[in-house]
Amino acid sequence: MWGTGLIKGLAITMRNLARGPITVKYPYEKLELPERARWAVAPKFDASGNPKCTACMACVRACPDYILDLEVHTAQDKSKHVEHFRYEVGACMMCGLCVEACPFDAIEMSHDYELAVTDPEALAYDLLTDVDAASPKRARAEKPAAEKPAAEGGGPDA
Amino acid sequence: MSPALVIVLRILAALGLMLANGVVLIYMLRKVLGHLHLRLGPVHVGPKGVFQTTMDVLKLLSKEDVWPSGVDRALFYLAPMVVFVPSLMAYAALAFSETWRITDLATGLLYTFAVLSIVPIGILMAGWASANKWSLLGGMRAAAQQIAYEVPLLLSVLPVVMIVGSLNLGDVVLAQDGMWLGFLPKWFVLPQLPAFVLFAVAGLVELNQTPFDMSEAESELVSGFATEYSAMKFGLLFLSEFSNSFVISALGVTLFFGGWLVPWVSSEAIQPIAPVVFMIKVYIGIFVMMWIRGTFPRVRIDQLMQLGWKWLIPASLGWIMVTGLVMKLWQLGPQVVG
Amino acid sequence: MTDPRDLVTDVGLLAEGAHDPGSPPAGIRRAPTGVDGLTTEHLVINMGPQHPSTHGVLRLIVEVDGEEIVAAETSLGYLHRGIEKLAETRRYNQLGTLMDRGDYVSGMHGEQAAALAVERLLEVEVPPKARWTRSLVAELTRIASHLIWYGTFGLDTGAMGQFLYAMRDRESILDILEAISGARMMFNYIRPGGVVADLPAGIDGRIRRFCNGFDAYLDEHHALLGGNEIFQARVQGVGEIDADTALAFGLTGANLRASGFGWDVRRERPYDAYPQLDFDVPVGTTGDAWDRYMVRMEEMRQANRMVRQCVDGMPEGDFTAKVPKVIRPPEGEVYASVESSRGETGVHVVSDGSDTPYRYHYRAPSLFACQVLEEILPGHLIADAVMLIGSLDIMLGETDR
Numbered sequence: 103m104w105g106t107g108l109i110k111g112l113a114i115t116m117r118n119l120a121r122g123p124i125t126v127k128y129p130y131e132k133l134e135l136p137e138r139a140r141w142a143v144a145p146k147f148d149a150s151g152n153p154k155c156t157a158c159m160a161c162v163r164a165c166p167d168y169i170l171d172l173e174v175h176t177a178q179d180k181s182k183h184v185e186h187f188r189y190e191v192g193a194c195m196m197c198g199l200c201v202e203a204c205p206f207d208a209i210e211m212s213h214d215y216e217l218a219v220t221d222p223e224a225l226a227y228d229l230l231t232d233v234d235a236a237s238p239k240r241a242r243a244e245k246p247a248a249e250k251p252a253a254e255g256g257g258p259d260a
Numbered sequence: 261m262s263p264a265l266v267i268v269l270r271i272l273a274a275l276g277l278m279l280a281n282g283v284v285l286i287y288m289l290r291k292v293l294g295h296l297h298l299r300l301g302p303v304h305v306g307p308k309g310v311f312q313t314t315m316d317v318l319k320l321l322s323k324e325d326v327w328p329s330g331v332d333r334a335l336f337y338l339a340p341m342v343v344f345v346p347s348l349m350a351y352a353a354l355a356f357s358e359t360w361r362i363t364d365l366a367t368g369l370l371y372t373f374a375v376l377s378i379v380p381i382g383i384l385m386a387g388w389a390s391a392n393k394w395s396l397l398g399g400m401r402a403a404a405q406q407i408a409y410e411v412p413l414l415l416s417v418l419p420v421v422m423i424v425g426s427l428n429l430g431d432v433v434l435a436q437d438g439m440w441l442g443f444l445p446k447w448f449v450l451p452q453l454p455a456f457v458l459f460a461v462a463g464l465v466e467l468n469q470t471p472f473d474m475s476e477a478e479s480e481l482v483s484g485f486a487t488e489y490s491a492m493k494f495g496l497l498f499l500s501e502f503s504n505s506f507v508i509s510a511l512g513v514t515l516f517f518g519g520w521l522v523p524w525v526s527s528e529a530i531q532p533i534a535p536v537v538f539m540i541k542v543y544i545g546i547f548v549m550m551w552i553r554g555t556f557p558r559v560r561i562d563q564l565m566q567l568g569w570k571w572l573i574p575a576s577l578g579w580i581m582v583t584g585l586v587m588k589l590w591q592l593g594p595q596v597v598g
Numbered sequence: 599m600t601d602p603r604d605l606v607t608d609v610g611l612l613a614e615g616a617h618d619p620g621s622p623p624a625g626i627r628r629a630p631t632g633v634d635g636l637t638t639e640h641l642v643i644n645m646g647p648q649h650p651s652t653h654g655v656l657r658l659i660v661e662v663d664g665e666e667i668v669a670a671e672t673s674l675g676y677l678h679r680g681i682e683k684l685a686e687t688r689r690y691n692q693l694g695t696l697m698d699r700g701d702y703v704s705g706m707h708g709e710q711a712a713a714l715a716v717e718r719l720l721e722v723e724v725p726p727k728a729r730w731t732r733s734l735v736a737e738l739t740r741i742a743s744h745l746i747w748y749g750t751f752g753l754d755t756g757a758m759g760q761f762l763y764a765m766r767d768r769e770s771i772l773d774i775l776e777a778i779s780g781a782r783m784m785f786n787y788i789r790p791g792g793v794v795a796d797l798p799a800g801i802d803g804r805i806r807r808f809c810n811g812f813d814a815y816l817d818e819h820h821a822l823l824g825g826n827e828i829f830q831a832r833v834q835g836v837g838e839i840d841a842d843t844a845l846a847f848g849l850t851g852a853n854l855r856a857s858g859f860g861w862d863v864r865r866e867r868p869y870d871a872y873p874q875l876d877f878d879v880p881v882g883t884t885g886d887a888w889d890r891y892m893v894r895m896e897e898m899r900q901a902n903r904m905v906r907q908c909v910d911g912m913p914e915g916d917f918t919a920k921v922p923k924v925i926r927p928p929e930g931e932v933y934a935s936v937e938s939s940r941g942e943t944g945v946h947v948v949s950d951g952s953d954t955p956y957r958y959h960y961r962a963p964s965l966f967a968c969q970v971l972e973e974i975l976p977g978h979l980i981a982d983a984v985m986l987i988g989s990l991d992i993m994l995g996e997t998d999r
């Protein structure tokens with residue numbers, strides 16, 4: 103009979119009313135992000151608190167939009183000192199190519215997604231300022247032998 | 261108290277009822293639509309968001325009143341008034357209980373329909389005055405739709421009037437007092453179900469509610485005839501829309517669902533809480549309208565006109581004939597005096 | 599039929615000094631019908647880039663006689679971002695980030711097309727596990743994209759409820775894709791050679807749970823919208839495109855199959871795991887909006903079937919072939935296409951041997967759907983125009999690139 107579809111439709115919406123809302127009341131309640139979620143880039147530090155970055159510039163070359171920029175001062179003994187490791191978070195598209203490219207596991211895609219700021223100056227900041235870059239030899243030696251940085255990618259696995 | 265003061269107080273009561281209704285109904289719409297759609301609706305302003313509409317009204321009062329260049333100034337200014345004032349006047353004949361009425365009109369039903377039929381003129385004025393082709397389309401659709409459906413609306417309630425013999429809304433409710441077979445209430449929805457269905461459809465068209473909200477079709481015309489309105493003019497247009505939905509629901513409850521009557525309780529016994537019962541029934545009717553609004557897609561304007569002229573009018577005329585025949589053959593209804 | 603170049607593109611009623619108030623605005627043309635000296639005019643209306651229902655920034659200029667459309671012209675380009683030009687400065691492993699932003703509701707399909715093109719240039723063999731993973735995420739993306747189409751199609755006809763129910767199901771899919779790739783929309787997961795990372799542990803349980811519940815939800819979606827008689831009256835018999843017109847305009851995907859021509863890239867030019875998957879391809883008969891609706895609803899069901907098969911039959915092995923970090927394909931050109939949710943998404947790459955493409959062309963199926971609008975709109979009402987745009991499933995991101 104003409105009209106049964108209409109009645110069934112009303113029954114479906116009433117059934118969904120009874121099922122209850124699925125709203126998560128952000129910011130009072132927050133959902134848990136999966137491990138691989140890619141948000142702002144953050145530097146990683148070793149056990150003694152020093153940054154693992156060796157200033158090799160692989161991430162700077164990998165970024166499609168030239169978001170990362172390293173200002174490095176190389177000393178006489180070939181050790182590097184990072185003046186500024188600039189990161190334009192406002193333009194970053196969080197693709198994760200930089201983290202995939204880093205051979206020393208020195209940066210990660212953090213889970214920090216509440217990135218709205220009121221001051222446009224804050225849309226670009228330094229990941230590292232005025233620190234010594236780690237030595238590539240030491241950084242490679244610290245890595246466990248089984249881990250192959252080039253084959254894994256896509257973000258931090260715990 | 262002087263009669264003039266009583267009249268003024270009654271008018272103020274009607275205005276108060278209309279404004280209170282607007283506030284409650286807008287909140288109810290947002291909450292009902294929200295929960296039908298798996299979300300929450302307003303939650304932040306006040307406990308469970310109850311003060312949301314009050315704050316929205318204050319916001320509308322404080323907004324800039326935009327006058328787009330090129331509008332017809334007189335019509336642009338008058339249109340919200342022409343839409344709002346008849347909506348207020350329509351409360352005059354409603355019967356909330358045996359004694360609670362704004363005024364006791366012998367021609368209450370006819371008066372209400374007559375007054376509500378001025379509203380499409382205001383909508384047409386609003387659409388025409390805005391210097392905007394989309395508003396124009398919305399206004400034209402309203403003219404076609406709401407004016408055309410006055411006919412089925414009136415014809416669909418005619419059988420009820422025939423049975424009751426009076427246009428007074430209080431008399432219509434009192435005629436539904438009592439029981440059949442001891443347990444079925446004498447509400448007119450049972451013997452006059454086709455009339456109720458026709459009234460419901462025609463009423464939804466008159467109200468510009470989905471599935472018949474073409475003049476305000478959000479996904480096509482932005483806001484239809486009301487696109488260029490801002491601040492309190494917009495507030496008046498939409499307050500009158502919610503107020504009309506209350507009036508039509510109240511008419512449906514009065515004509516078909518026994519007004520303030522509760523089954524198995526006589527009219528005198530229910531008098532102390534009769535207005536409360538009436539309001540509950542009206543709000544149930546409005547809930548059903550909101551439920552339909554959140555579910556159905558929109559009918560196209562030419563399909564609507566075909567529905568009205570080809571189906572509703574012949575059906576209501578046919579049902580009037582059937583009711584008349586049955587009344588004559590079984591000697592039902594009020595007998596002709598003399 | 600009116601020459602679209604004669605249509606004035608700006609209606610100018612609100613522009614100060616745009617016309618002499620004594621004469622009618624430039625956009626209104628006189629079409630006298632001469633009853634008792636009365637003249638009627640056709641209105642030129644702009645369904646502008648900002649509109650609740652044009653699925654992005656589509657601009658339609660329609661000339662209407664009352665409510666009936668007499669002529670229509672599409673004006674595209676409001677979302678043009680120069681993807682093809684940007685691709686000339688991107689290395690081959692970065693092309694996925696650009697394709698994600700073309701058709702942004704079915705990102706995996708764009709990435710798949712780009713990856714297939716590079717793999718054909720490099721002549722590298724993708725391992726079975728990678729192929730099955732790519733088909734899995736592609737079919738999940740197809741369901742997600744069709745759910746958006748379903749929700750917005752209902753909104754175009756005026757219904758509100760089904761949009762949020764579709765979004766509820768889409769949230770489940772996006773959560774799964776976020777667990778797999780790391781992002782809800784700009785996945786950057788499919789690369790030349792395979793995929794970026796293996797599927798995470800436990801994801802197959804989640805996917806199976808989704809598949810088991812989705813068929814019932816799909817029935818509910820169809821009952822809510824397709825079973826609704828008002829919707830059927832709006833949609834059946836409206837906007838018919840016969841197979842010849844569809845082929846002449848270059849339509850592909852569900853739009854073409856609804857017109858009766860059963861071309862599916864997954865069948866005709868198989869790629870990834872589709873030769874091993876068992877699925878049906880729904881084909882319509884009349885090509886009206888109802889057939890397009892039914893074809894897409896059935897495609898969702900078939901995609902669900904394929905997702906289940908992918909999860910059950912996922913082989914072991916590498917998730918990517920060995921490709922160099924910086925890809926320098928040999929000189930040559932290749933065209934690779936996939937069956938995306940909107941039709942045949944194709945990528946034509948011309949390589950000059952360096953690490954960036956020499957020329958990169960992105961064939962977007964929605965561009966052809968936008969153009970067929972000019973053909974089918976005359977004769978319909980304005981309400982139908984909105985509904986037909988929705989039925990063709992146009993995505994302005996890929997149309998304008």
